[in-house]
Amino acid sequence: MVALEIVGWIGSILIVLSLTQARVWRFRWMNLIGSVIATGYNTLIGAWPFVFMNAAIVVINIYWLVRLTRERHDSAVYRVLAVDADNAFLRHLLAVHATDIATHAPTFDVDADAGTAAGGTRHTFLVVRGDEAVGVVAVTDEGDGLGRVDLDWVKERFRDFTPGEFVYRESGALADAGFSALEVVPREGEDEGYLRRVGFTMAADRWVRPVNA
Structure with missing residues (x-):
């Protein structure tokens, strides 16, 4: 008993x-x-x-x-919207979740100069599920079609579904922005399993993947 x-x-x-x-x-x-x-x-x-x-x-x-x-892998459920870095809703989302974002990308600052030879143009993308924004991906143009991923963040309650994959695989948003390849500079605590799942491979000292047309 x-x-x-x-x-x-x-x-x-x-x-x-x-x-x-x-x-x-x-x-x-x-x-x-x-x-x-x-x-x-x-x-x-x-x-x-x-x-x-x-x-x-x-x-x-x-x-x-x-x-x-x-x-979880349905492109009809998750959408990717390209927005300007000064978009009011994007800035509100980044401000509300600033503490959580800082734990994943402590050096990211949407207002900071991206600092590249190509002029540092930064492209920002909202990942949405219905009418709710669930994540943000920010990519800096490094020239010659190469983009550096500065931020890939998703709300905690959606983190098991890796909706960031739709930016890389499904939406065409990166190709529309002129990117043909991406790179991620490794950071301490990087989720290598996630990077592999969304198509990145390690080359030399960074993660790289081609951009789907």
């Missing part, structure tokens, strides 16, 4: 902890596992109203996990 109660507590704790998660994917998986355990526990003790409630939560979580899996 004690072992059964421990199992029940584990399910309850997982459900509570899931509600503290900012990332949608992590929330859904933790909530699913907790509700499956809670369904089994309440079945064994005969608490049928709670069996129904937790079983319904299981079905809801499975529905959303399937939907999120289908949408």
